[in-house]
Amino acid sequence: MKAKQVLIFKSSVRTKEKKSFLMQLLKVQLPQIQSATLDLDDEDAIFRVETEECSVDLLTALLHKHGIKVDFLDRFIKG
Numbered sequence: 001m002k003a004k005q006v007l008i009f010k011s012s013v014r015t016k017e018k019k020s021f022l023m024q025l026l027k028v029q030l031p032q033i034q035s036a037t038l039d040l041d042d043e044d045a046i047f048r049v050e051t052e053e054c055s056v057d058l059l060t061a062l063l064h065k066h067g068i069k070v071d072f073l074d075r076f077i078k079g
Contacts, residue, residue, distance in 0.1 A: 006075065
């Protein structure tokens, strides 16, 4: 079994509507993401995902294709 990892990004999402779109997009396009959060109150709109199989490159490419810019900040293994 692969280790669960947490990926953290700075995002361009600023509205509740765009956040809702993002969450629905992940649910449909990337079912391997177990959970995702986005903090609209944070000035960097921190986007955090938990996954065992989704790569940074795959996630970044999908979001960029839909007009959502994300910058990878950090990754850690969840024990």
